Amino acid sequence: MRAVGAEQxxxxxxxxxxxxxxxxxxxWRGAAAGRLEWDCRRTAEHIAxxxxxxAGQLAGRAQDAYTPFEITLDGSDDGLDxxxxxxxxxxxxxxxxxxxAAVRTTPRAVRAFHPYPFRHANREGFAAMGVAEVLLHTHDIAEGxxxxxxxPAELASFVLTRIFPRxxxxxxxxxxxxxxxGRGDLPxxxxVTAWRWSNxxxxxxxxxxxEGVTPATAADLSLAGDGGYEWVGGAAADGTREGAGIMVKQYEEGEFHPEWGMYVLVRRDDDRAVGAMGFHAAPDADGRVEIGYDLVAGARGHGYATEALRTLSRWALEQDAVRTVVAVVERGNEPSRGVVARAGFVQVCEDGGRLTYELRG
Structure with missing residues (x-):
């Protein structure tokens, strides 16, 4: 798959x-950089x-911390001009x-350490963070x-739809x-007085x-794109595209919650997407959160949905805000009913042929 981010x-x-x-x-040393405490020269060095x-994180595949090195410009401590x-x-x-170059040559599935907020990022995330650093600190220096x-608006949008999902x-x-x-006002x-981006x-x-879906990925999937994935069977299922469209609407309304959105299910042995699973929204006041899923036809019958449902439901029930995970299945959908049953869900009611299952913590 083409590496998005290098050109940006x-x-x-x-x-x-x-x-x-x-x-x-x-x-540059005598001028403060915008609202920063650094001068313009120090800010430019920070960009580099x-x-x-x-680049080092991606190239070295660092997993637990930043690679322990730093860049020093000539004249800082080596006696050169x-x-x-x-x-x-x-x-x-x-x-x-x-x-x-690191973005272009790093495989799609690779993730390397970055602390915000899940302690890892992929190549597109590192590209977005790099673009953010360049745009924002160039602004600071220019202001100073x-x-x-x-x-260009497209570059700002690239950053927003990758690492500012909320x-x-x-x-x-x-x-x-x-x-x-925190650099300007909007009517x-x-x-904003404190902020942090989110991979x-x-x-x-x-x-x-x-893999959690970003607003950029959701938009592409909703418009019949591949979302940056190679799909078993060649394309995402219709339910995945519909779910992506719902996520796009949530993003546009400022209600996008990365942890409580859609996840693309990717086989680790060949890096091919087999389906999607996710939450309809963040947990409600009663600690209930609803989950749904969809597999491409060529990936069904291998236990992927059950495996993913167990994983995502278990994670959800470990969160303080969740007491119950809910799944709603059509009575005639026997395969899906089997998935929720194998994942430990229990049927609690039926309404018009729609069966509600719950898994409690």
Missing amino acids: VEEAVAGCVAALGAVTDRD SDLIAY PADNEGVLQVITTTGALLA LGIGYEP VRPGATPWRTLLWAT GREP NPVHRSQRLTL
Whole structure:
């Protein structure tokens, strides 16, 4: 599958270098970077540092912590002439190219350590984080130096739909991203004073990886795309596409909860998607959460749905907000009734041919 994110990293870096390249003759150390405590020079060095750190995480497949290294520009402590502002931009260009290369060459299923919030991210997540660092800190430096800067809306949207799933979209993606990171205001929304981006959640069972769907993936699936997956049988099932459409609506309304959304079920032995499973919404006030699932025809009869349902239900019941997991199945759907029964669910009622099953913690 084509690696999404590398081109966005390159575009973001090119825009940063073009904007700041016009003011390399200014005193970057003497100007504060926007609302940050850093000066503009320190902020530019931070961009380069983050880009190489993300590339290192992907290339080294780090699993438990950041790879223990840091970047040092010439002149910091080695006796060489200090890198000037043009030199800093050259380093940003280089480290951006390294991250883009890491994104392109890292297999789709690989996840490496990042602390926010589930302690891992895939190549698309690291690309989105890299683009965010470039866009936001270029903005900070530009603000400190008194120059204009506005990246393409598509880049801001790329970031929002990958690592800001809880942020309700606004009319202008760039202004929305600035607001979401405490750098601006939006009409009708309270100012943001603390923020943190969010990579997608993942759960693992014996044979499957349950990969949380981002707003970007949901949008693609709802429009008959593949969502970035190779599907058994060539395409996602209709129920998966319908569920993705519901997630898109939740995102547009600011009601998207990554942990309580859809998960694509991926076979670990061949990295092919066999179906999807997920929650209809976050747990209600009574601690109830409803779950649904859908497999492509070619993957049925192998126990994948039962395995995934046991995994996701068990995780849900371990959360403080959940006391009961609910599944509703049509009376005539014998295979699905078998799935919930094997997963430990108990039928509690019937209404118009729809059977309600519960699994309690």
